[in-house]
Amino acid sequence: xxxxxxxxxxxxxxxxxxxxxxxxxxxxxxxxxxxxxxxxxxxxxxxxxxxxxxxxxxxxxxxxxxxxxxxxxxxxxxxxxxxxxxxxxxxxxxxxxxxxxxxxxxxxxxxxxxxxxxxxxxxxxxxxxxxxxxxxxxxxxxxxxxxxxxxxxxxxxxxxxxxxxxxxxxxxxxxxxxxxxxxxxxxxxxxxxxxxxxxxxxxxxxxxxxxxxxxxxxxxxxxxxxxxxxxxxxxxxxxxxxxxxxxxxxxxxxxxxxxxxxxxxxxxxxxxxxxxxxxxxxxxxxxxxxxxxxxxxxxxxxxxxxxx
Amino acid sequence: xxxxxxxxxxxxxxxxxxxxxxxxxxxxxxxxxxxxxxxxxxxxxxxxxxxxxxxxxxxxxxxxxxxxxxxxxxxxxxxxxxxxxxxxxxxxxxxxxxxxxxxxxxxxxxxxxxxxxxxxxxxxxxxxxxxxxxxxxxxxxxxxxxxxxxxxxxxxxxxxxxxxxxxxxxxxxxxxxxxxxxxxxxxxxxxxxxxxxxxxxxxxxxxxxxxxxxxxxxxxxxxxxxxxxxxxxxxxxxxxxxxxxxxxxxxxxxxxxxxxxxxxxxxxxxxxxxxxxxxxxxxxxxxxxxxxxxxxxxxxxxxxxxxxxxxxxxxxxxxxxxxxxxxxxxxxx
Numbered sequence: 001x002x003x004x005x006x007x008x009x010x011x012x013x014x015x016x017x018x019x020x021x022x023x024x025x026x027x028x029x030x031x032x033x034x035x036x037x038x039x040x041x042x043x044x045x046x047x048x049x050x051x052x053x054x055x056x057x058x059x060x061x062x063x064x065x066x067x068x069x070x071x072x073x074x075x076x077x078x079x080x081x082x083x084x085x086x087x088x089x090x091x092x093x094x095x096x097x098x099x100x101x102x103x104x105x106x107x108x109x110x111x112x113x114x115x116x117x118x119x120x121x122x123x124x125x126x127x128x129x130x131x132x133x134x135x136x137x138x139x140x141x142x143x144x145x146x147x148x149x150x151x152x153x154x155x156x157x158x159x160x161x162x163x164x165x166x167x168x169x170x171x172x173x174x175x176x177x178x179x180x181x182x183x184x185x186x187x188x189x190x191x192x193x194x195x196x197x198x199x200x201x202x203x204x205x206x207x208x209x210x211x212x213x214x215x216x217x218x219x220x221x222x223x224x225x226x227x228x229x230x231x232x233x234x235x236x237x238x239x240x241x242x243x244x245x246x247x248x249x250x251x252x253x254x255x256x257x258x259x260x261x262x263x264x265x266x267x268x269x270x271x272x273x274x275x276x277x278x279x280x281x282x283x284x285x286x287x288x289x290x291x292x293x294x295x296x297x298x299x300x301x302x303x304x305x306x307x308x
Numbered sequence: 309x310x311x312x313x314x315x316x317x318x319x320x321x322x323x324x325x326x327x328x329x330x331x332x333x334x335x336x337x338x339x340x341x342x343x344x345x346x347x348x349x350x351x352x353x354x355x356x357x358x359x360x361x362x363x364x365x366x367x368x369x370x371x372x373x374x375x376x377x378x379x380x381x382x383x384x385x386x387x388x389x390x391x392x393x394x395x396x397x398x399x400x401x402x403x404x405x406x407x408x409x410x411x412x413x414x415x416x417x418x419x420x421x422x423x424x425x426x427x428x429x430x431x432x433x434x435x436x437x438x439x440x441x442x443x444x445x446x447x448x449x450x451x452x453x454x455x456x457x458x459x460x461x462x463x464x465x466x467x468x469x470x471x472x473x474x475x476x477x478x479x480x481x482x483x484x485x486x487x488x489x490x491x492x493x494x495x496x497x498x499x500x501x502x503x504x505x506x507x508x509x510x511x512x513x514x515x516x517x518x519x520x521x522x523x524x525x526x527x528x529x530x531x532x533x534x535x536x537x538x539x540x541x542x543x544x545x546x547x548x549x550x551x552x553x554x555x556x557x558x559x560x561x562x563x564x565x566x567x568x569x570x571x572x573x574x575x576x577x578x579x580x581x582x583x584x585x586x587x588x589x590x591x592x593x594x595x596x597x598x599x600x601x602x603x604x605x606x607x608x609x610x611x612x613x614x615x616x617x618x619x620x621x622x623x624x625x626x627x628x629x630x631x632x633x634x635x636x637x638x639x640x641x
Contacts, residue, residue, distance in 0.1 A: 124619075125623075126327055127574040127578035128574060129575075130578050131334070133600050134600050135334060241463075244582075245585060260468065268476050274465070274469065281462050282460050282462065285462075286457065
């Protein structure tokens with residue numbers, strides 16, 4: 001048997017699932033569009049052109065113009081950067097919290113476990129969207145560009161292409177969506193912590209944190225990764241809903257959600273403002289979901305003898 | 309059964325306490341004092357008046373004491389007065405006993421969600437079952453695709469598209485509110501149709517999203533059940549296929565769905581913010597959004613608490629449903 005046979009099985013299965021593979025292509029394409037947004041967009045996203053307000057799609061403006069004459073395609077391209085960075089960062093935050101709380105909850109058991117599980121119950125009971133809405137509306141929206149934040153943090157945010165004004169949204173979505181990951185990790189840790197390799201590590205005097213994160217977690221990253229991919233889809237949806245309601249990404253910064261707000265305001269005269277940004281959200285979320293489900297199926301050994 | 313119920317009710321207490329704790333402390337995230345929003349609108353307010361106001365809301369006491377005092381009031385369902393200009397009691401704005409039942413905010417939100425629930429169940433169970441019994445057929449694939457699109461569809465965008473098509477282009481359905489301006493002048497049947505026609509789009513949209521999850525779940529649950537030995541036994545003893553599927557298999561496949569339904573309550577209540585805002589439906593979600601935007605803290609605290617409480621009730625009902633449906637659990641009690 002070759003050393004990489006498991007990997008090979010996984011990739012063959014993932015590629016065979018044509019829908020998941022198609023989703024993967026879209027995900028990669030979207031990623032490059034987001035990274036190279038300023039190079040690709042035909043116009044500057046903030047260029048106001050009062051002579052060409054609310055123009056239907058044409059050769060000059062393939063997706064039309066908005067109420068200030070700005071090119072919708074260019075705004076959507078930059079919007080993809082904002083939507084995806086919200087998705088990635090918030091899921092990153094949620095995954096880290098989930099791994100940490102889930103791991104210590106499963107490993108230590110007893111009262112640590114009871115407290116964390118009870119906390120998860122509470123978080124799952126309050127309607128998440130209510131919570132997100134209230135927190136985002138209440139905290140100071142300009143905090144990440146104010147002097148309360150050390151200069152080096154502000155500088156490094158710029159380097160990784162994150163607009164400081166959307167930091168709040170990322171953090172709040174992250175803080176309200178870790179519960180699934182925590183439960184998943186807890187279950188994984190519970191099933192692994194009595195296995196021989198863990199007992200061996202403990203017998204050798206390895207510290208708890210070392211055992212949890214270097215021995216146990218490394219063996220349960222696959223389901224966490226799947227849930228992170230699915231989580232990105234969810235976060236993109238939440239961000240677009242918040243921006244649509246006017247409390248997410250604030251204009252003039254473009255986001256798919258806040259272009260849709262203009263679509264709603266001009267619903268009777270400018271269909272293109274409603275149709276295209278929504279389509280972008282739909283395709284992005286759909287692709288991440290397809291990839292996530294594809295990965296899950298490909299990783300599930302119970303399905304390996306079945307044809308997809 | 310009664311013993312289990314009592315235990316279950318006691319377990320709700322710490323969760324309920326946690327909900328109130330979060331609902332209470334969330335308003336302290338905002339910079340400044342909660343009463344600032346009342347005083348800053350009125351530049352002529354004297355320092356004494358400001359102090360009196362702070363005393364009224366117990367802001368001169370330590371936060372934990374404030375929480376205790378608030379808790380003491382809300383067990384009597386007294387959530388205080390709204391900060392908005394009408395200064396009405398918060399509970400009255402959610403459940404106004406002077407209005408007809410159909411116009412009370414909490415009732416509107418609950419009604420829309422319950423109708424949606426009923427529709428989701430009525431459609432997703434048959435879809436799930438038939439997808440499972442016809443696994444990998446064209447029908448199954450079509451349904452799976454629809455489900456994935458339903459999952460990914462932003463509800464507010466779907467709402468915009470349908471408003472554009474049925475409301476603006478065809479002009480068949482109203483796109484805002486719960487009743488027309490001339491509602492009171494309509495005959496009884498006209499009144500009923502007026503209400504129904506206002507509900508069609510919002511209910512359809514929220515059902516479409518939920519349909520995806522539940523029918524997918526039903527399909528996989530059914531797929532698992534029809535491979536079980538007892539289904540083979542039922543077939544082997546010569547029962548007609550219909551009876552095997554709908555009596556022996558379906559009953560077992562339904563069990564996990566009950567749990568899923570309980571879990572979907574907070575999502576539906578949260579989602580009502582978006583739909584009610586788009587369609588201008590005067591429910592609890594719309595009120596919550598307006599209260600958040602105007603920093604009407606007593607209102608926000610109240611709706612957060614009620615939202616959490618409704619979820620708890622939903623979970624409890626799901627558990628009871630599970631118990632009633634599954635003889636194995638009943639036997640254990």
